[in-house]
Amino acid sequence: MKISEIMTKDVIALKPTDSVKKALEVFAEYNIHGVPVVDKDGKLVGMFTETDFLDLVRVHSSSLQMVLPSIPLMGVSFVESEKKDEIRRVINRVLKMPLGDVMSTNVYTLSPNDDVKDAIKLMISKDITRIPIVDNNKLTGIVTRTDIIKLGLSANKSEEKLVL
Numbered sequence: 001m002k003i004s005e006i007m008t009k010d011v012i013a014l015k016p017t018d019s020v021k022k023a024l025e026v027f028a029e030y031n032i033h034g035v036p037v038v039d040k041d042g043k044l045v046g047m048f049t050e051t052d053f054l055d056l057v058r059v060h061s062s063s064l065q066m067v068l069p070s071i072p073l074m075g076v077s078f079v080e081s082e083k084k085d086e087i088r089r090v091i092n093r094v095l096k097m098p099l100g101d102v103m104s105t106n107v108y109t110l111s112p113n114d115d116v117k118d119a120i121k122l123m124i125s126k127d128i129t130r131i132p133i134v135d136n137n138k139l140t141g142i143v144t145r146t147d148i149i150k151l152g153l154s155a156n157k158s159e160e161k162l163v164l
Helices: 020-030 050-060 076-095 116-126 145-157
Strands: 034-038 044-049 130-135 138-144
Touching: 020 034, 020 050, 020 076, 034 138, 044 050, 044 130, 050 076, 116 130, 116 145, 138 145
Parallel strands: none
Antiparallel strands: 034 044, 130 138
């Protein structure tokens, strides 16, 4: 079975100039966890995910890089309050960053003519949950683990043998 048969063709994509805030708004509105980033010609230039966002916050926050002692200390509530304020400031700063500066650019892709089993192997071997589908570097679709699960469930409902 070809990827083109199960991929989502109407892909939500953002531009490198879009902000992290816009990406998070898209995640919330469409209940997705990552978004391809494309240039003005529709060519894939990167991906931005929820994990990328959390990594940005962690990297830019000294509070999240330190571990509080496990024993109660006087003044911990003050320290925690300061940490919350710092995290808020970091998040506000990160939200303004353009995706082009913070997206992952080493993105695994497949073509619409590749087999679904290639997508499954890639997802497992690289521990990824979504694969942009490109044709001549242009984004034409996306396949997620959910698409693979739905494929398995549809074969099970019709009691057909799933042929990849």
